[in-house]
Amino acid sequence: MRALSQAARVTEHHANPMPASSLHWFRDDLRLADNPALSAAVAHGPTLFLYILDEGGSRRPLGGASRWWLSRSLAALASALEAKGSELVLMRGDPAAILPRVVETSGVDLVTWSRRYDAPSMALDSRLKADLTAAGTRVESFNAALLNEPWQVATKTGDPMKVFTPYWRAARAVGEPAAPMPAPRRMASLPLPAALAAMAVSHAELALEPTRPDWAGGLRETWTPGEAGAAARLSEFLAGPLDGYGEGRDRPDRVATSRLSPHLRFGEIGPRQIWHATRSAIESGDASAGSSDVEKFLSEVGWREFSYHLLFYNPDLATENFNRRFDAFPWRRDEPALERWQRGLTGYPIVDAGLRELWTTGWMHNRVRMITASFLIKHLLIDWRQGEDWFWDTLVDADPANNAAGWQWVAGSGADASPYYRIFNPVTQGLKFDTAGRYVRRWVPEIAGLDDSLIHEPWKADAGALRRAGIALGETYPRPIVDLDLGRKRALDALAMTRSEDAPG
DNA sequence: AGGTATTTTGA
DNA sequence: CAAAATACC
Numbered sequence: 001m002r003a004l005s006q007a008a009r010v011t012e013h014h015a016n017p018m019p020a021s022s023l024h025w026f027r028d029d030l031r032l033a034d035n036p037a038l039s040a041a042v043a044h045g046p047t048l049f050l051y052i053l054d055e056g057g058s059r060r061p062l063g064g065a066s067r068w069w070l071s072r073s074l075a076a077l078a079s080a081l082e083a084k085g086s087e088l089v090l091m092r093g094d095p096a097a098i099l100p101r102v103v104e105t106s107g108v109d110l111v112t113w114s115r116r117y118d119a120p121s122m123a124l125d126s127r128l129k130a131d132l133t134a135a136g137t138r139v140e141s142f143n144a145a146l147l148n149e150p151w152q153v154a155t156k157t158g159d160p161m162k163v164f165t166p167y168w169r170a171a172r173a174v175g176e177p178a179a180p181m182p183a184p185r186r187m188a189s190l191p192l193p194a195a196l197a198a199m200a201v202s203h204a205e206l207a208l209e210p211t212r213p214d215w216a217g218g219l220r221e222t223w224t225p226g227e228a229g230a231a232a233r234l235s236e237f238l239a240g241p242l243d244g245y246g247e248g249r250d251r252p253d254r255v256a257t258s259r260l261s262p263h264l265r266f267g268e269i270g271p272r273q274i275w276h277a278t279r280s281a282i283e284s285g286d287a288s289a290g291s292s293d294v295e296k297f298l299s300e301v302g303w304r305e306f307s308y309h310l311l312f313y314n315p316d317l318a319t320e321n322f323n324r325r326f327d328a329f330p331w332r333r334d335e336p337a338l339e340r341w342q343r344g345l346t347g348y349p350i351v352d353a354g355l356r357e358l359w360t361t362g363w364m365h366n367r368v369r370m371i372t373a374s375f376l377i378k379h380l381l382i383d384w385r386q387g388e389d390w391f392w393d394t395l396v397d398a399d400p401a402n403n404a405a406g407w408q409w410v411a412g413s414g415a416d417a418s419p420y421y422r423i424f425n426p427v428t429q430g431l432k433f434d435t436a437g438r439y440v441r442r443w444v445p446e447i448a449g450l451d452d453s454l455i456h457e458p459w460k461a462d463a464g465a466l467r468r469a470g471i472a473l474g475e476t477y478p479r480p481i482v483d484l485d486l487g488r489k490r491a492l493d494a495l496a497m498t499r500s501e502d503a504p505g
Numbered sequence: 506a507g508g509t510a511t512t513t514t515g516a
Numbered sequence: 517c518a519a520a521a522t523a524c525c
Contacts, residue, residue, distance in 0.1 A: 250506085370506070409506090421525050422507045429507090488508080492525075 020045035021190050022110040023103060025052070025095075026088070027121075029114035029144040029267035030077045031227040034180035037112035037142040044110045046190035049081055050102065053092040053206050058120040060318070060400065063393035065362040066265075068216050069225050071208035073266050076226025078203065086189035090201050098199065099128055103137050105193050111137055114144035114267065117308050118400040119315035147177045147271045147305055150312035160313040163416040167309060168302040180273045218360035219396065223262065230263035234274060238281040243289040246296040252354075252365035253438040258297070261397035262363065264304070271301050307405035310415050318388060318404035325498045326413035331383040340481055341376050342390055344444070347480035349456055350430035351375045353443035360443075362396035367433050373410040374424035379487035381494060384411040412495065420495040423488050430456035446477050 022041035026049065029035055041047045051074060055061060062070065078088040091098055103111060111132055116122060129139045143149055153161060153171045161167040192200055210216050224232065237258040241248060248256030263269045275298065281287035282294055289297075311317045321327055340346055344355035354368035364372070369391075376387045388407040392398045408414025412422075434440055437455030441448040447458050449469030454461045458473065459480055471477055 367506085374507095418506070419525095424506095425508060428509095 018107050018109070020110070021047070021106070021108045022112065023048040023050060023106065023108045023190075025050050025099065025111060025113040026077070027051075027113060027267075028116060028265070029270075030073045031144075031230070031268050031270070032077075032080055032084075032183035033227065034270045034273045035114065035144055035183075035267075036181055037114045037140065037144060039181050039184055040140055040142065041110060041112040042184040042187045046188040047086070048089065048102070048106055048108060048190040048192065049086055050089045050091065050099075051077075052095045052098055053090070053201075053208075054095050055092070057094055057096075057124065059118070059124070060120070060392075063395070063398050064210065064215075065219065065394050065396045066398050067208040068210065068219055068362070069223070069262055069266060069396040071203070071206065072223075072225035073268060074206070074208075075203060076228065076268075080227060081187075081189075084184075084187050086187050087191070089192050090203060090206060091199050092201050092206065096124060096128060096131075100131055100135065102192075102196060102199070103132060104135070105196050106190065108190065109137060111139045113139075113141055115141050115149075117145070117150060117312050144267055144270055146308055147171065147275065147301070148174050150309045153305075153309060161306075161309065164303065164306050165416075167306050168299060171302065171305055177272045177275045180270065180276055219362045222361040222363065223396065225262070225266070225268070227268045230260065230269035233258065233260055233263060234269060234277055238278060238287045242278070242281070242287050242293055242297060245289060245293040249296065249300075250367045250433050252368050253434045253436065257366065259363065261399075261402075262395075265397045265399045271304070274301055304399075304402055306416075307399075307401035310405050311401040317408065318392075318400065319385065321411075321413040322408050322415050323413045323417070323498075326411065329413075329498065330381070330494050332381040334380065334382060337380050337481060338376075338382055338386055340478070341372070341380065341382070341387075345478050345481075346375065347459070347478040348375065348426040349437075349440040349444050349447060349458065350426050350434060353434075353440045356443040358391070358394050362394065364395070365439075367429075368439075369406065370410055371424050371426055371429050373407060374418075374422075375426055377407075377411050378423045378491040378495075379482050379484065381487075381491060384408065384413065412498070420499060421492065423491055425484060425488075427456050427484070444477070447471055 022044040024038050024041040024047055029037065032038060074088070074090070081088050113125070116125060125141070129141070132139050148171050152174055153167060155161055161170065223229070237260070241256045241258070245256065248254055260269060260274065264271070278294060278297065282289065310322070314322055342355060344352035344359065346352055350368065351372050354364050354372040357368070358364040373387055376382050377384050384407045388403055391403055395403070405414060409417045412418050412420045430440065437452050440455050447455065447469065449471070450458055450461060450465065454465060458471065458477060461469070466473060473479055
C-alpha cells in the first residue's frame with residue numbers, strides 16, 4: 001500500500017509538479033514566535049496548521065488541569081492564526097494514522113515539528129519521520145523547548161550528567177542561546193482538502209474542559225493561557241519580582257515568582273525567549289535586579305533543562321527510582337491518608353494550604369511543592385509516585401520531566417537529590433517562609449482567626465484561643481494526621497536502609 | 506533547596 | 517542570655 005502510493009506520488013510530481021507547500025504539526029509548541037519549525041514551514045510555502053489530540057496511544061494521558069489549559073491554549077493559538085488569515089485544523093486520534101493520510105491527500109512536500117523528549121513521544125515521532133520520509137515527504141524537526149538539546153551537555157567522558165551544578169556550568173559553556181526568532185510576519189494558509197473535512201473536529205468537540213462539575217473556575221480566574229498571556233507574565237515578572245527574586249522566590253505569601261511554568265509546559269513561550277528577554281531587561285535598565293537575582297532566575301530555567309536531560313537518559317523517570325537503592329523502600333499503602341493529603345486535610349496548615357492552592361488554581365508555589373511532597377513521602381511514607389500522579393492530574397504545568405524529577409529529588413531517589421535526612425518540618429518551614437501566615441490564611445480560611453504565633457500549629461492553641469478564632473479542632477479543622485516527631489523518626493529509620501555501606505555506590 | 510542539639514559568640 | 521555558627525543525623 002505504502003509502496004504503491006509512493007510510486008504514484010513520484011509519478012505525479014514528475015508529470016505536473018505541485019507548488020511547494022507544508023504542514024506544521026503543533027504539539028507542545030503552541031506559539032508563533034521563536035518557533036523555528038513553524039517558521040521553516042511558513043517560509044517553504046502555504047502551510048497547513050494542524051493539532052492532533054492524541055489520547056489513546058502509549059503517551060501518558062494528560063491530567064484534568066492540563067486538559068483545561070490545553071483547551072484554552074488551542075483557542076488562543078487559533079485566534080492568533082486567524083488574525084493572520086490562517087486556520088488551525090484540529091483532529092483527534094492516532095497521529096501515526098492521521099498524519100500520513102493528511103500529508104498524502106494535501107500533497108504537502110514538507111512537514112515540520114518541534115521535538116519532544118518523553119520516550120513514547122520520541123518513539124512516535126521517529127516512526128512518523130521514517131514513514132513520511134519513505135513516502136517521499138521531507139520531515140524537519142527543530143528545538144523549540146530547550147536551551148540545549150539533552151545530548152549537547154555531557155561529562156568529559158561523554159556520559160550523562162547527574163549533578164545540577166556541573167550540568168549547568170557545562171550547559172552555559174555550550175554557548176549563548178540562539179536569539180529567538182520573531183513570529184512570521186505573513187503566512188499563507190493551506191486549507192484542509194475537502195476530502196479530509198470529515199477528519200477535522202471543532203474545538204468544542206475536543207471536550208477538553210470540565211462541565212459537570214465545572215471545577216475550573218479558579219483556573220479561569222488565575223490564568224490567561226496562550227502566547228500573549230505568557231508574554232504578559234514575563235514582562236510583569238521582569239519589571240517587578242525579578243528584583244529580589246533570590247530571596248522572594250521562597251515566599252509563597254508574595255507574588256515573587258514568574259509563574260511561567262504552565263506557559264513553558266505548552267510551549268507558549270520558550271526558554272530562549274526568557275533568557276534573552278531577561279538579559280535585555282537588565283541591559284536596557286527596564287529591570288533593576290542585581291546579577292545574583294538574574295542568575296538565580298536563569299538557574300531555575302536551568303533546573304528545567306536538567307530535568308529534561310535526566311528524562312532523556314532515563315525514560316522511566318516518572319515510574320522508576322533513579323537511584324535503584326530505593327526499589328526496596330518500605331512504602332506504606334494508606335489510601336485514607338493519601339486522600340486527606342490530596343484534599344488538604346492533614347492538619348498541618350502550610351501543607352493543607354498548598355494542596356488547596358493546587359486544587360483551586362492548578363498551580364502550587366515551588367517552596368510549598370517541596371514541603372507538601374516531603375510531608376507525603378517522609379512523614380506519611382507514601383510512595384513518591386502516588387504524589388507524582390496527583391500533581392500530574394491537578395497541575396496546569398504538569399510536565400513529564402519537571403514533575404518526575406522534582407518528586408524524585410524530594411524523595412531522595414533522584415539525581416543530585418535532597419539528602420535522606422532532609423525532612424521538612426512543616427511548622428518550621430511555615431514560620432520561615434510564611435512568617436505572618438498570609439498564605440495559610442488565604443487557603444485555609446477556617447483557621448484565619450488564630451494569632452500569627454499559632455497559625456502554623458493550631459493544635460497548640462488553648463481552648464480560649466480556639467474559641468476566639470471560632471475553631472472546633474477535629475471538627476472545623478483536623479487535628480494533625482501524624483505526629484511530626486514520630487513521622488520524622490519513622491522516616492529516618494526507613495531511609496537508613498537506602499544508605500548502607502555495602503550497597504553499590 | 507534541612508532539622509535539631511550543642512557550642513560559640515557578642516550585645 | 518539570645519542569636520548565630522557548628523556538628524551530626
